[in-house]
Amino acid sequence: xxxxxLLCQGALAADSSGIKVEHLGTNNTLVRVExxxxxxxxxxxxxxxxATVNVVVDGKLERxxxxxxxxxxxxxxxxFDLSPYKGKNVVLNIVTTQSRSTVREASEDAxxxxxALADSISTANVxxxxxxxxxxxxxxxxxDPNGMFYKDGEWHLYYQWNPYGSKWQxxxxxxxxxxxxxxxxxxxxxxxxxxxxxxxxxxxxxxTENSAGFGxxxxxxxxxSAGASQxxxxxxxxxxxxxxxxxxxNPVLTLDSEARDPNMFWNPDTKLWxxxxxxxxxxxxxxxxxxxxxxxxxxxxFGKGEGAQGGVWECPDLFELPVDGGQNKKxxxxxxxxxxxxxxxxxxxxxxxxxxxxxxKADTDASGKVPTKWLDYGxxxxxxxxWSDAPQGRRTVIGWMSNWQYAAEVPSKQFRSAxxxxxxxxxxxxDDGQIYAATEPSPEMLNLRDKLTLSKPxxxxxxxxxxxxxxxxxxxxxxxxxxxxxxxxGSVYITLGNKAGEEVVMTYSPDSxxxxxDRRHSGIVDFSQDxxxxxxxxxxxxxxMLSLRIFVDRSSIELFADGGRSTMTNLVFPTQPYSTxxxxxxxxxxxxxxxxxxxxxxx
Ligand code: FRU
Numbered sequence: 105x106x107x108x109x110l111l112c113q114g115a116l117a118a119d120s121s122g123i124k125v126e127h128l129g130t131n132n133t134l135v136r137v138e139x140x141x142x143x144x145x146x147x148x149x150x151x152x153x154x155a156t157v158n159v160v161v162d163g164k165l166e167r168x169x170x171x172x173x174x175x176x177x178x179x180x181x182x183x184f185d186l187s188p189y190k191g192k193n194v195v196l197n198i199v200t201t202q203s204r205s206t207v208r209e210a211s212e213d214a215x216x217x218x219x220a221l222a223d224s225i226s227t228a229n230v231x232x233x234x235x236x237x238x239x240x241x242x243x244x245x246x247x248d249p250n251g252m253f254y255k256d257g258e259w260h261l262y263y264q265w266n267p268y269g270s271k272w273q274x275x276x277x278x279x280x281x282x283x284x285x286x287x288x289x290x291x292x293x294x295x296x297x298x299x300x301x302x303x304x305x306x307x308x309x310x311x312t313e314n315s316a317g318f319g320x321x322x323x324x325x326x327x328x329s330a331g332a333s334q335x336x337x338x339x340x341x342x343x344x345x346x347x348x349x350x351x352x353x354n355p356v357l358t359l360d361s362e363a364r365d366p367n368m369f370w371n372p373d374t375k376l377w378x379x380x381x382x383x384x385x386x387x388x389x390x391x392x393x394x395x396x397x398x399x400x401x402x403x404x405x406f407g408k409g410e411g412a413q414g415g416v417w418e419c420p421d422l423f424e425l426p427v428d429g430g431q432n433k434k435x436x437x438x439x440x441x442x443x444x445x446x447x448x449x450x451x452x453x454x455x456x457x458x459x460x461x462x463x464x465k466a467d468t469d470a471s472g473k474v475p476t477k478w479l480d481y482g483x484x485x486x487x488x489x490x491w492s493d494a495p496q497g498r499r500t501v502i503g504w505m506s507n508w509q510y511a512a513e514v515p516s517k518q519f520r521s522a523x524x525x526x527x528x529x530x531x532x533x534x535d536d537g538q539i540y541a542a543t544e545p546s547p548e549m550l551n552l553r554d555k556l557t558l559s560k561p562x563x564x565x566x567x568x569x570x571x572x573x574x575x576x577x578x579x580x581x582x583x584x585x586x587x588x589x590x591x592x593x594g595s596v597y598i599t600l601g602n603k604a605g606e607e608v609v610m611t612y613s614p615d616s617x618x619x620x621x622d623r624r625h626s627g628i629v630d631f632s633q634d635x636x637x638x639x640x641x642x643x644x645x646x647x648x649m650l651s652l653r654i655f656v657d658r659s660s661i662e663l664f665a666d667g668g669r670s671t672m673t674n675l676v677f678p679t680q681p682y683s684t685x686x687x688x689x690x691x692x693x694x695x696x697x698x699x700x701x702x703x704x705x706x707x
Pocket of ligand 1: 365418
């Protein structure tokens with residue numbers, strides 16, 4: 105019997121009878137599975153390298169997965185679903201990478217006695233830092249959201265998923281859906297690693313005219329097959345994205361250098377499918393067109409020498425939006441870069457400009473240069489892309505709420521990483537005449553509000569802090585709103601604190617037109633030297649007024665200033681929930697108006 109901390113708790117009732125282990129060499133072991141149990145529980149130790157697990161069914165190699173098999177202790181177990189192989193002979197032919205000098209030494213690894221069988225698993229949350237109202241995978245590792253589409257009243261969200269551990273590996277499209285952008289239902293894996301490699305990020309679209317020949321209204325996904333090289337592949341679904349068929353003619357697009365994360369959309373002006381592909385190491389986005397999603401013609405490239413060049417360019421998106429809600433429209437090219445963000449690591453860069461169906465031409469500033477624009481000035485919003493076919497012309501986006509610098513080290517195990525709140529994007533003209541993208545919480549986020557736990561129409565604060573209570577139920581999760589009128593000279597500090605003396609300090613400095621977010625003393629910060637940080641966002645207007653909307657979840661804070669014109673998304677790991685909100689100034693008096701705190705509803 106296994107009694108270990110598990111990703112999936114059902115294995116507490118797991119049984120190791122029915123498992124036969126045979127050591128064949130210092131790094132090769134056979135695990136034979138007998139009987140008809142639903143799951144094989146595989147023991148993991150994150151500190152070790154991946155072992156290659158070849159799943160052989162009735163003598164044929166069915167698939168290969170990579171798992172960090174436990175060597176000295178088991179961190180948790182992951183379930184491998186045996187149901188497709190019911191009644192068949194299942195043998196795992198495992199190749200490990202640790203150096204062992206004798207078979208006996210290899211046989212002492214902790215994993216061998218901890219393989220087990222189980223008929224059910226429970227994915228009930230066991231973790232303190234799992235968000236209460238942000239999307240997370242039920243278990244395992246998640247990075248980029250991708251392939252999202254809206255159809256028949258449902259928002260479909262796919263994500264880069266490792267079902268066999270809480271570090272990056274075995275890239276699979278995980279799938280969740282929601283009718284309200286708040287409550288997410290988890291579905292079985294949508295696209296799994298196949299003959300051309302693992303399944304990296306991509307996009308999905310609805311083929312209303314059946315131009316690809318997969319059926320009218322088929323959901324067509326394009327993703328990067330990542331094997332020895334990166335090539336682009338198609339898959340289609342005729343059951344609203346629940347299951348996908350891999351296109352037999354894959355790959356549909358190949359290049360002789362690293363290219364990934366295809367983002368495909370229908371351009372009604374040219375009546376062609378249009379594709380933006382990240383030419384990752386070349387720091388450019390390639391633009392292709394096609395009549396049928398299968399034959400692609402390269403039209404142009406954008407990016408060489410423009411904006412922040414960073415490490416790699418990834419996860420593009422391209423769409424048109426009205427400027428200032430009027431008739432004038434501009435195109436937005438999203439270009440996620442890693443590393444090279446303003447505060448280190450991953451970040452979302454974007455360009456505004458014009459697109460004639462073939463070429464993207466970026467807007468320039470007064471000096472004729474293409475300015476660098478960032479969508480979020482926190483450290484934890486990456487790989488942001490939009491839903492295709494969103495209703496009412498909305499451009500609804502979501503990001504991965506982490507940073508490649510430390511995503512694999514954050515203090516959670518059962519799940520690793522959440523998504524940001526869904527946000528709607530709009531364009532506005534800044535005081536400098538430039539066009540900028542703003543992201544505000546999607547209107548559905550108003551439905552998160554539960555009780556108004558505090559309401560102060562008008563308070564005056566000085567150097568001495570005014571301290572108020574945050575809601576105490578549900579771990580302190582809440583939404584905070586306020587309008588601040590800063591003193592004539594001086595800054596305003598907004599501090600979230602807890603009983604352990606941990607705090608997050610947000611500083612509004614009208615003189616420098618910035619708002620800063622200091623998480624250096626926010627709780628657990630020592631798992632990575634890149635985590636403790638102060639991030640600073642520009643306020644894109646002059647004056648001394650700022651309106652703030654702040655969402656606090658168990659391990660994240662999202663700050664939206666002036667209707668999303670400045671945003672900061674930052675992870676935090678307080679050892680106890682933040683319980684107080686303090687406001688004070690560096691000098692003089694500030695007015696805080698319309699201060700409201702709502703507790704948040706959870707299921
Ligand atoms: C971005 C990224 C993508 C790639 C995916 C792999 O975070 O590197 O470029 O498709 O992650 O999981």
